[in-house]
Amino acid sequence: MRILSGILVIYLISIILLSHLTYVAQGRAHYHKRPRRGLSDPPPPSAPVADPPSVPSDPYPTPESNSCVFDVTSFGAVGDGSCDDTAAFRDAWKAACAVESGVVLAPEGGVFKITSTIFSGPCKPGLVFQLDGVLMPPDGPEEWPEKDSKSQWLVFYRLDSITFAGKGTVEGNGQKWWDLPCKPHRGPDGSSSSGPCVSPTMIRFFMSNNIEVKGLRIQNSPQFHMKFDGCQGVLINEIQISSPKLSPNTDGIHLGNTRSVGIYNTVVSNGDDCISIGTGCSDIAIEGVTCGPSHGISIGSLGVHNSQACVSNLTVRNTIIRDSDNGLRIKTWQGGTGSVSNLRFENIQMENVLNCIIVDQYYCLSKDCRNETSAVRVYDVEYRNIKGTYDVRSPPIHFACSDTVACTNITMSEIELLPEEGELLDDPFCWNAYGTQETLIIPPIDCLLDGSPVVEESNDSANYGC
Template identity: 35%
Template sequence: MKSFLLLLLLLLVFVSFSTTTNAAYNIVDFGAKADGKTDAAAAFRKAWAAACGAAKPAMIYVPVGRFFVSQGLFQGPCKNNATRVFIDGTLLAPPGYGGGAGMWIKFQYVDGLSIYGGTLDGRGQAMWACKTAKLRCPTAVTSLTISKSKNVLIRGLTSLNSEGFHMSIYGSSGVTVLRAKIFAPDESPNTDGIHIQLSSSVTIVNTTIGTGDDCISMGAGTANVRIQGITCGPGHGISIGSLGGVLGDPGVENITVKSVVLLGTQNGLRIKTWGNPYDGYVRGVVFQHAIMKKVQNPIVIDQNYCPGRVNCPGQSSGIKISNISYADVRGSSATKVAVKFDCSASKPCVGIALQDIKLTYMSSSTPAQSFCNNAKGSISGVINPPSCL
């Protein structure tokens, strides 16, 4: 029913654009063929040039069918601030791996972009096999990149089997992702659902994500983010970090994660920083109304992140973590330690607030546990497992 309503909405908007003074451009009119083989990249670029160059609101339309697109790099600024892309069909990435210098579909320097519907099939299986075999692989391609843009809406998009990240929001502001569906197998490496970095005022709502890495990850310079109504799993959970891997990374602040469900994920609500002395911060984070089902690490702050034990053993994280609240987090943990705050000796976690935490270990005969190291905070309501703050 939802798919029918979305299709009806797209049809109505398309008819509206076609019958008014707004400009509408169908990629088929520029030579694209829905055969899944003929490269439609040139047709897409021509349609973009026409729409972006229009002085009035403009629309690009991708009809039903399978369109092979070797690469789509779409750049502004546009002459209008209402360029819309309506996709009824499926865009197919190249069948090999490592093309496009790490990016497949990219929009940059655009103000007022909207993307509705459609499917992006990243066909990342060859890249996953290369990584799994530990070969010398090229850079994995991100399926959709929003770069240095503002006032962007992505609604009803489906992303499948990306080589690397499914969606990257970089250096942008005012980006909303609504009712997206993002999927890759749980064994697919580094296929983060949505990655946010150096961006502010980002909203992700009513979205389903299941991948081989973080469902949503927030890197350095992320601020004023609202994440709500997310179903995550499989994957590595909803993560802030990793931070502090290099000198000079900006901090992360004002993050709200609300009304989320995590299903069998490696982590639940996670903050992770490298065990390096580089300065930085994570502050003003609210985790609220979260349901965990067989999650390995439901609540975790890890300031001793050091994969491979290279360059950081024995060092202390310089990232200051403060004012982090967890309220109404409940469900089951797949490990005994359901709440873990492993913080920095030089920059202890402060201002951690726990309220109404109800997490149980899957083994009914063994109670769940908490672990604290260099962490200070407060508790209220019912706390299970008992707090170690």
């Protein structure tokens, strides 16, 4: 009986424990059970998105900075001022010409001598001739190779988008050329003897477009320092051109048949025209230029041998001309045709200049020139805010226009020119020149005629071929 009671107690305890475990199991199942989602319930959260792959800091790395630089010393240039480095420059040019943004480098510290060379195109865009050293030709006519042209030295031909720049020097070795007996040697009194003879222009751009020349020093050219022939789109900035005051035919910058030109922040001192502008030139801006000693800024000479000449749309402003034989000059030959028009000279400072403002339509290099009926027409010329001093050996204003084709529509405003030394010359010269004085002019220019000549009313620009 006692045994049955024990078994019964154990049985009752088992029943109680089993019921408790079932309750706990059901409670846990209820806690973890996912409720059934209705139509209005929000969707379950999406799985987390993995972080995007890291992006390189420079996905398009540029090539090595020197990958398109062709150093002439790598092509065999010695750069000692004695060896002939011509072949190295030609080879470096050929390599640079074949790639975009190629650079021909003449490095600092080298003195490179090369003979007359034509650097020709077409080339890939963006070509640069980087001169950081010194570049020079053979020393005088005796060293000049017989096979080379004596009329030019460095020629850049048929190029588009070319830069000639650097901190270096182009040295022309001009002294032995200037000393040739055929050169027109100028004495201290302005007299000259003999006539011109063949000597090389130092730098010539020929039939090329989109040219930039910047930062260079160009000096002692045998003849013209820089010429641009048949070019379009020229930018000259921050260069220095120099040669002695009495060096013959050493024009600084010459333009011929060239359009869209800017010459800025440049210093020129030489023995001839600071800047000369020939026929076929238009759309030219000259600003921030210092000239002198020199023969000033000249248009012409034009119309030689009864030829046609056209120059238009020129602006010269914020410029200094000092110690020069001329200031702002237009010079034409008798017998020519064409026109010079739409010129503006503004904010010009003169310092001891002979012939500050001059138009000479009787230009002649001998005593054999005759007065002729045809002439290059000069019209629409403005002179504004031109002040400073002049050399009293000649009146500061001189308008000598053709007998048959007058200069017309000349505008004078805020002109004040005083003698550098001596007494004021108050007799400016005018011949067949018509225009307007907007302000009081010093010295007074009573000889400028009002209105326009009757004969001009029947003429238009078409009659002059421009």
